[in-house]
Amino acid sequence: MAKFFVKRDDQIMVTKGREQGKTGKILRVIPEKSQVIVEKLNIVKRHQRPNPQFGQGGIVEKEAPISISNVMLLCAKCKGAVRVGVKILKNGSKVRYCKKCDEVIDK
Ligand SMILES: [Zn+2]
Structure with a gap:
């Protein structure tokens, strides 16, 4: 299983389903289910x-x-949803970057 490209506090955009096109901040990643909880999105009433x-x-x-x-x-920088890649910096740390503009996402 590939490592997930998202983590807590990331800003994401929903690309499919009921909340398509909306953006929000990730509150929690649930790796065992490949799901995320996004602040104020996909609200259900119980x-x-x-x-x-x-x-x-x-x-x-x-x-x-x-x-x-x-x-x-x-x-x-792109102000949109992008594909991310992972690259290894000279100091050995792994960072995620935007495949569109090359901007490093993990500062
Ligand atoms: Zn970008």
């Missing part, structure tokens, strides 16, 4: 029964996972 943890109950809004294959990284 009816919550009253219980000691949530108090009164009611409708709770929550981000549902999005498949990693349906998101692309946003490049701050």
Whole structure:
């Protein structure tokens, strides 16, 4: 399995499905399911029964996972969704870069 090209706090754009074209920040990566949770995207409403943890109950809004294959990284320079590559710098560290403009994403 290839390593995922996204990680927490990345800005991404959704390329397929209900939230297509929207952008957001990754809150969590779920590697075992190849999914990501993106802030304020793919919101689902859940009816919550009253219980000691949530108090009164009611409708709770929550981000549902999005498949990693349906998101692309946003490049701050291109201002769009781009393909990313990985390159190794002279000091040996691996960084992700934008394949379109060559901008290094990991600073
Ligand atoms: Zn770029």
